Structures are given as structure tokens and as C-alpha cells.
Amino acid sequence: MNDAAPRPRYDFAAAEPRWQAEWDRRGCFAAADVPAGNKPKYYVLEMFPYPSGKIHMGHVRNYTLGDVVARYKRARGFDVMHPMGWDAFGLPAENAARERGVHPGKWTYDNIAAMRAELKRMGLSLDWAREFATCDAAYYGKQQKLFLDMLAAGLVERKESWVNWDPVDGTVLANEQVIDGRGWRSGALVEKKKLSQWFLSITKYAEELLAGLDGLDRWPERVKLMQANWIGRSEGARLRFAMAEPVDGIADVEVFTTRPDTLFGMSFLAVAPEHPLAVAAAARDPKVAEFLAEARRMGTSEAAIEAAEKKGIDTGLLVRHPFIQGATFPVWVANFVLMEYGTGALFGCPAHDARDLEFARKYALPVLPVVLPKGADAAHFAIGAEAFTDDGTVINSDFLNGLDVVAAKRAAIARLEADGAGQGVVNWRLRDWGVSRQRYWGCPIPVIHCEACGIVPVPATELPVKLPEDVDFSRPGNPLDHHPTWKHVTCPSCGAAARRETDTFDTFVDSSWYFARFCSPGAEAPTDRKAVDHWLPVDQYIGGIEHAILHLLYSRFFSRAMTATGHLSVAEPFAGLFTQGMVLHESYRGADGRWLYPDEVDHEADGSARHRETGEAVTVGRVEAMSKSKRNTVDPGAIIERFGADTARWFILSDNPPDREMEWTESGVNGAFRFTQRLYRLAEAVAEIAPGDVPETFSPAARSLRQATHRTIAGVTEALDSFAFNVAVARIHEFANVLADAERHAAEPGMGWARREAAEVVTRLVAPMIPHLAEEMRHLLFPAGSGLVAEQDWPVADSALVAADRLTIAVQVLGKLRGTISVAPDAAESDILAAAAAEPNVARSLEGKRIVKRIYVPGRIVNFVVA
RNA sequence: GCGGGUGUGGCGGAACGGUAGACGCGGCGGACUCAAAAUCCGCUUCUGGCGACAGAGUGUCGGUUCGAGUCCGACCACCCGCACCA
Numbered sequence: 001m002n003d004a005a006p007r008p009r010y011d012f013a014a015a016e017p018r019w020q021a022e023w024d025r026r027g028c029f030a031a032a033d034v035p036a037g038n039k040p041k042y043y044v045l046e047m048f049p050y051p052s053g054k055i056h057m058g059h060v061r062n063y064t065l066g067d068v069v070a071r072y073k074r075a076r077g078f079d080v081m082h083p084m085g086w087d088a089f090g091l092p093a094e095n096a097a098r099e100r101g102v103h104p105g106k107w108t109y110d111n112i113a114a115m116r117a118e119l120k121r122m123g124l125s126l127d128w129a130r131e132f133a134t135c136d137a138a139y140y141g142k143q144q145k146l147f148l149d150m151l152a153a154g155l156v157e158r159k160e161s162w163v164n165w166d167p168v169d170g171t172v173l174a175n176e177q178v179i180d181g182r183g184w185r186s187g188a189l190v191e192k193k194k195l196s197q198w199f200l201s202i203t204k205y206a207e208e209l210l211a212g213l214d215g216l217d218r219w220p221e222r223v224k225l226m227q228a229n230w231i232g233r234s235e236g237a238r239l240r241f242a243m244a245e246p247v248d249g250i251a252d253v254e255v256f257t258t259r260p261d262t263l264f265g266m267s268f269l270a271v272a273p274e275h276p277l278a279v280a281a282a283a284r285d286p287k288v289a290e291f292l293a294e295a296r297r298m299g300t301s302e303a304a305i306e307a308a309e310k311k312g313i314d315t316g317l318l319v320r321h322p323f324i325q326g327a328t329f330p331v332w333v334a335n336f337v338l339m340e341y342g343t344g345a346l347f348g349c350p351a352h353d354a355r356d357l358e359f360a361r362k363y364a365l366p367v368l369p370v371v372l373p374k375g376a377d378a379a380h381f382a383i384g385a386e387a388f389t390d391d392g393t394v395i396n397s398d399f400l401n402g403l404d405v406v407a408a409k410r411a412a413i414a415r416l417e418a419d420g421a422g423q424g425v426v427n428w429r430l431r432d433w434g435v436s437r438q439r440y441w442g443c444p445i446p447v448i449h450c451e452a453c454g455i456v457p458v459p460a461t462e463l464p465v466k467l468p469e470d471v472d473f474s475r476p477g478n479p480l481d482h483h484p485t486w487k488h489v490t491c492p493s494c495g496a497a498a499r500r501e502t503d504t505f506d507t508f509v510d511s512s513w514y515f516a517r518f519c520s521p522g523a524e525a526p527t528d529r530k531a532v533d534h535w536l537p538v539d540q541y542i543g544g545i546e547h548a549i550l551h552l553l554y555s556r557f558f559s560r561a562m563t564a565t566g567h568l569s570v571a572e573p574f575a576g577l578f579t580q581g582m583v584l585h586e587s588y589r590g591a592d593g594r595w596l597y598p599d600e601v602d603h604e605a606d607g608s609a610r611h612r613e614t615g616e617a618v619t620v621g622r623v624e625a626m627s628k629s630k631r632n633t634v635d636p637g638a639i640i641e642r643f644g645a646d647t648a649r650w651f652i653l654s655d656n657p658p659d660r661e662m663e664w665t666e667s668g669v670n671g672a673f674r675f676t677q678r679l680y681r682l683a684e685a686v687a688e689i690a691p692g693d694v695p696e697t698f699s700p701a702a703r704s705l706r707q708a709t710h711r712t713i714a715g716v717t718e719a720l721d722s723f724a725f726n727v728a729v730a731r732i733h734e735f736a737n738v739l740a741d742a743e744r745h746a747a748e749p750g751m752g753w754a755r756r757e758a759a760e761v762v763t764r765l766v767a768p769m770i771p772h773l774a775e776e777m778r779h780l781l782f783p784a785g786s787g788l789v790a791e792q793d794w795p796v797a798d799s800a801l802v803a804a805d806r807l808t809i810a811v812q813v814l815g816k817l818r819g820t821i822s823v824a825p826d827a828a829e830s831d832i833l834a835a836a837a838a839e840p841n842v843a844r845s846l847e848g849k850r851i852v853k854r855i856y857v858p859g860r861i862v863n864f865v866v867a
Numbered sequence: 868g869c870g871g872g873u874g875u876g877g878c879g880g881a882a883c884g885g886u887a888g889a890c891g892c893g894g895c896g897g898a899c900u901c902a903a904a905a906u907c908c909g910c911u912u913c914u915g916g917c918g919a920c921a922g923a924g925u926g927u928c929g930g931u932u933c934g935a936g937u938c939c940g941a942c943c944a945c946c947c948g949c950a951c952c953a
Contacts, residue, residue, distance in 0.1 A: 221871080222870095222871055222872070222947080222948075225871060226870095226871090226947095226948055229869095229870070230948095230949080234953090236953085255953085256953065258952090270953090334951095335951085336951040336953090337951080337953080338951075338953085340952090341952045341953075342953060343953095345953090347953085348953090349953095353953070354951090355951055356953080358951090359951095427953090429952060545947085545948095654879090654890085654891065655879060655880085655891085655892095660873095660879095660880095662879085663878095665878095665879090665892080667892055667893070668879085668891085668892065670892090671891065674905095674906095677905095724881095726881085727880095727881070727890085729891080730890035730891070731889095731890080732890090733889095733890050734889075734890065740907090809886090810886040812885080812886085812933085812934070814933080814934085815885095815932095815934040815935095816934095817886050841919090841920080854933095855933050857885060857934095861886075861934085863885080863934060865933050865934095
């Protein structure tokens, strides 16, 4: 099967485009913005792709899963919306421009055309009329409107801040986009830089975003957990330590702590290297200045590598303790204190914090225990190598003595508040979302900087602020910034010469509301309220786990912000979320160590592999995520060409549960291909039977086939409802075996009718998964025509046929299986117990033993407990 | 370190607390064929037995139960996420 394309009986190459055209012609998958009917709505959405130019197997898996859901729900009577679009802004287009001189717009739209053609070959039940790309001015202009509305609503801020600067991409990254100290896209070590940036106030919704997770009962637990951790709520106190002597006008240092109960165990105060007090200390002490410079050089990445190494320097400054009259403590600058968290300053209590202890040991700072473990002896308790962080009784702490940790926290906060030295607060790990990017290929931020008026929004009538076409990529930096004319405008407020904002939005902004735009892609406003109120939330969203935090959190924020500005009325955009697993493949290396593509490799029967052309031995490497660098990729286009879209879809669904990683294998594809052909042959055989009325009588084999048919309906329905597509596939396989077997009884009464019923039902059951073959089979069965499978309702199982005629009851003795008996469904318990005890093998096991207990679970099992 | 998940044949995986291994892949044997491909039929957890059967078996150890892959506790391994979060 390696070289020659299979010569199939079912000619998928002719059939697939034919049915795709037919669906298109009949408008099978069109939805209305505001439907007139009263069918329940169902919005199925897969995460829209970045138009790289080619689809990959991850896309195929994602869109196949979504298509099964969409087609199934449609058959179940829902009015389904299933749109597709393009997440089309982003850096690769600019890189193409720099490397090959092609305009980012042309590059992007060419890629979209190529990918659209590939997706169409998959036979997805998409409403293509809703398609848009985020780089369409018709889309991003509406996004600018959303931004201006958020600005007016106080949900946008411009602030000077330390940012993550990606030196390779030459742009700012959000915290979420920094992974292990490196840029998420470039992989470059991220530097710290101070810049003026636009921020969306996601922190205003921290509480809501956290609380909202509880209501998302159709989201994976782990995604919710990841978001909860990211939002990072912690309760504690903020308190001010007065400087013993003010420095540069700084009179006190504010600190956040979750352990105000341990304030009496304090031995030092530590601030981040970027903290104003550290900067002030550096101005007075060259050694501190040197320490700060070193900390900056190390950046986040080096710090991560040397995570264990805690370093600090004593500034020589002192702070007063809020509770202990006259006591002062040294102020240190420490590399483990993060400016981004809390207040960028902390008080160190080494006895009860692992980090503080490590720091105190290194610099010989005092360690005073103030919490005594339960049952420990106060006279002999001391802190050794490990800090004590559990609950206990507070000691050495004046008015807190004798309290437990919880009560002591409360008492300490009460005292701080009474003294005006601090207050109880909730602190969040979540930062505001910096959205400014110094890039061309993004949505322009619609504001104007005026000397006199400051920040002036672009008037709504002047939207969209379009990207200029004539841009120069020969210089590094932001092409919008050095465009000769684009940024020079007059101030809308005072008419003076002013400067247009040249930053563009982070592309995650684009993907934070596209699902809403799909509801009314032609609307004049960003959303048509009737349409979004009808369609949102998305009933089933499907995509990769890699978006568990970034995209999904931003979208949840956007829904709230858009609701606050009157564009929507749902807080949660995605009622159901399904995260699919990655597609993996074996990797191969040639003798010279080069990675080889799967189609350069032939497998031998003994499991070894060799190079197809040279014949040299090939090392079979790990099964891992498909990646260009490992060359372990399989091109979906080539698979569809050789085997058809249905085969690709069937294999992807059959291999394993969809939330797990799946391995793409040649043998698996072959198996799927064989099965599609087999189904077609079964339908062909049945198509020879003339349709007729329901017969008077059915032979036992015919009745048994009908039972199998209806049990398969029940089984497949249950499997599809629970996303167990691999189980649905298995049920279909079983049923195909039964249907093939029925050919032996072809001449029996009722069998012809039963086989036609079986074949007709199976077309509808497989239609969500392999829609083209389903249509072809239906066409075989009804050559004169009777509508498309895509237009049929889901079959309904006849409960009388699903129920069994005879029950097989397992019989156990002391929990061990000794035999089975067959009984009538309405048999009396006493008769069943008697039959069970009489079963020869069971009888032998019971011989000479006394039965002390008889357990009968109706319809399932008998268990004799013997002495 | 913290949090979460997963451990079932050669492989992917099934299994409301009730006949473990459905279904598929691979393998073995057979039919058809001059032959091959395709197709069809059968076998395929391990051990013993010609066989009927018997014993063992779902990462390890224990517990609950008439009965545990499934529930509970401890541990081991692997995977994922977060990670100096005060």
C-alpha cells in the first residue's frame, strides 16, 4: 500500500467532491443570524486556525471532532451554527515580508485561500458564509470600536511599567506569553524594559473570573485549575513599615504578607531589585548599585536556572516594627523578591518560611520561632534545617501569644487596622493585560497622542483605522513608526498636529471575541445584540490544551468587558469546552543522524526500518508530537488524496479517546480505509434487495439482526453524547460484523427487510463521522433519491428491540465465576437461583458446601456465598 | 517544591461496584488464487491440561464489600501545569 494508491471499489475521489458540492448547493449547513424557527440552538466552534498556509494533523483532528458534534446535533434536531474563520494577524506574515519581500496581507490571504481549499476537502459541515479573517478591516475596525468603548468605560489604562521585552521579535510580551523566561514564539531570553503601554484591566475581573469557574461544569477540571492558579488569589494583609530615617522622600515601605501572625518573628525586610527603595539605596551605595545591575543582567531566565541561589545585599537602611516599640530591622535587596507580585517587598520571618530561612542562614540573620507545633515543648523547640509552616500555637508574640495561626492572623490584622498601619487584603497573582505590540501586522490601536490634549480617541466615524499598504520592511523596528505619513494626523479635539499611536494589539485580542462576531459577521456594530443573545454562549468549544490559560482567560475577560459596554449579555463565552490531545508520530533518523520524513521510510516485517531509496538502516525514534524540526509530520492533503477524507476522519476518531494523545500510524490509516470499503460493500449487497413493506414474520436471525440494529443505535448515541467517539466506532464495527454475518441467512423470512433497515440506519449512524460515504451508501439504497443523509433525523432505537429476549446471568461461587445461565427476562428470582445452582459447573463447585447466602442482582449476576 | 492526571494483553484501548480484555491494529493458521494483492473464516492475556476445566491476572501493599480495574488509605512510576507568589 506504500507506493500505489489503493484501487477501491468505493471511489472516494469522485464521491467526496460530489457530495461536498451537493451539501453546498442545498445549503445544508447555513444558519441564520436570528433564526425564525423554534428549534433549540447549538453553537459548535473549534479554535480558528492561524493561516500558516497548510493544515496539519492537529487541525484535522480538531475540525473532525467539531464536525462530528455539529452533524450529530443537527441530526438530533438542533439548529446548529458551525462557523470557520482565520486568526490572521501575527508575526510570521511580517517575517515572510522581511525574508521574501511579499506583503504580509498578500501572504496571509494566499495562505487562507490554500487552507480553505484543504479544509473544504475534509467535508466539514461549516457555514462558510460566516467566514472572516481577523486582518479584514471589516473585523478589526469593530475591534477598535470595542477598545474605545472599553476605554470610555474605564477598562483600559496606559501606564509606564516594566515589560517583558523579546529582543528577537522586537516586541513586548504579556506575562502569559513568557514561558520559562523565554518568548512563547521566538524562544528568545526575555529582558526587562520600562515602557509606556496600553493595558486592559483584566484584574478588575479577577474575583469574577475566579468565581465564574465554579459554574463551568462542562469544562475539564484541569483547565479550571490552571486558570485558578493563574489568577492566584491569596488572602493576607498589606502593612507599612516606617523607615527609621526617610530616604529620598520615601518614608515607609509597604509589604504584602499572608502570614501577619508571624510578624513578631521578623528578622529582616527585603525588597525587589526594581523597588524604588532599592533604587534609592543604590544611589547612595555603589555596592547596592552593582547588585542591582547584576540582577538586571541575570534577567528572568538566568534567575530561573539558578533558582536555588538566593542572593541579597544589606542596604544599611532600617525600618521600624509596627508592633514592637523601638525595634528596627535591616532592609535588604534580594533577588528572589518579585516586583510584579504584591508590593515588591516582603518582611522575612525565617522560622516559618522556607525561602526566608534559606536567606537568613546564608546571611546569618536571626531565626526566631513564633509558632509552636502542636504538642511541641516550648522550652526546647528550635528551627533546624526546615522552616515550620503548619498550624500551631503562637509564642514570643506579645498580644498574639496562645492563639492558633488563624486567630492570630485575624488579631494581627485587627491591630494593624486599628493602628492605621495596614489592612486585611486579597492579593492577586493576575496582572493587567499589556496589549501594545510594536508590530505592523496587527490591529492598530485607535488613539491619537496630542501635545495639548493628551490621549485622544479616534472618533467612531473615522473607524476603521486602517493599516497603510505601503510599508517598508527593510529597516528593523516597527514599520508603522517609520512610515513617512501614516502617523502624522491632526488632533480630533484641538486640530493641532498630533501623532497616531503606532502600536498594534496583541493578536490574542483578535481571538478574544471572534466567537461573538461569528454570530453576525456582517453587522454594522461589533455585534448584533439579537444574534449574540440568541447564539451565545458557545455550546461546545473544541481546541488544544495549550490555550488553557491565555486564550480562554482573555476570552472570558472580553465577554465580561463586552457585556459591561453593552455588546453582549453573557459572562461566560464557552459553556462547554473540550480539549483534544495532540497527534504524535514515530520519528526517524538516517545513518548520518538526519531526521527523515515518514514517507522516506519503509517498515520491515521484523519492526526495523530502512530508507526507501537508499535502503540503508533507519533508527526508529520516539513517538512524539508532530513537528517540523523532527520531520515526523504527515501531510493531511496527501492522506486525503490517497485515502479520502472519510478515511482520515474515521482513523482519527477510532484510534483512542479524543482528549488523549493519538499516534498517527500507516497501519491505522490502512485499517480505517479497509473499513470504509467494507461498509460500502455491505451497502452494495443490501442495495440489491428490493424495498418492501414490513413483513409479517421475522426469522430468529432476522429478529436478532433487528435487535442488533436498535442496540447499535442506543450504543452509538450514548457514545457520541459522551465524546467517546472511539467507542462509537467500535459499536459500528461490531454492527458491521453482524450485518455481514446476516448475509448467510439472506433467504430467511424478514431478513431482506431487516438488512435494509440495518443498512439504512447505519448510514445515519456513521454520517457524523464519515459523511461522504454515508451519502454514497444512502444513494445506493435509494437510487431514486430520498434526500441527503445530512438532512435526516437521528435514528430512534425501538426499546422493545433493545431489551433482551433472554438474559445471560453470570453465576459466581464466593465471587468466582463458575458459569452462566440463560433465563427469561421475567423469570422469578427463585427459579433463577435454582437454575444457577443446577448449572453443572456451579453444582460441582457447590458440592459438599453449605450455602450461607444467595445474592441475586437482577439481570446480572448470582453469587453463592458458601461456608 | 505545590497542584492535577494516568497506570488494563505485543500495541491503541473497552468495561452503571457484577462474566476483565468489547472493537481495532499487529501476529498466527486456513479458504479463494497458477501465484500475489484484495476479500472471507478461525485463533490470539499468562500458566497447566488433548479436552471439559483449573489456577493466576488491571503499577505495588493494605482496607471496605457477597463481589473491586472501578470505592478508601499508603506507596511506586510516568505525564502535564505552575513554580523564589511573600
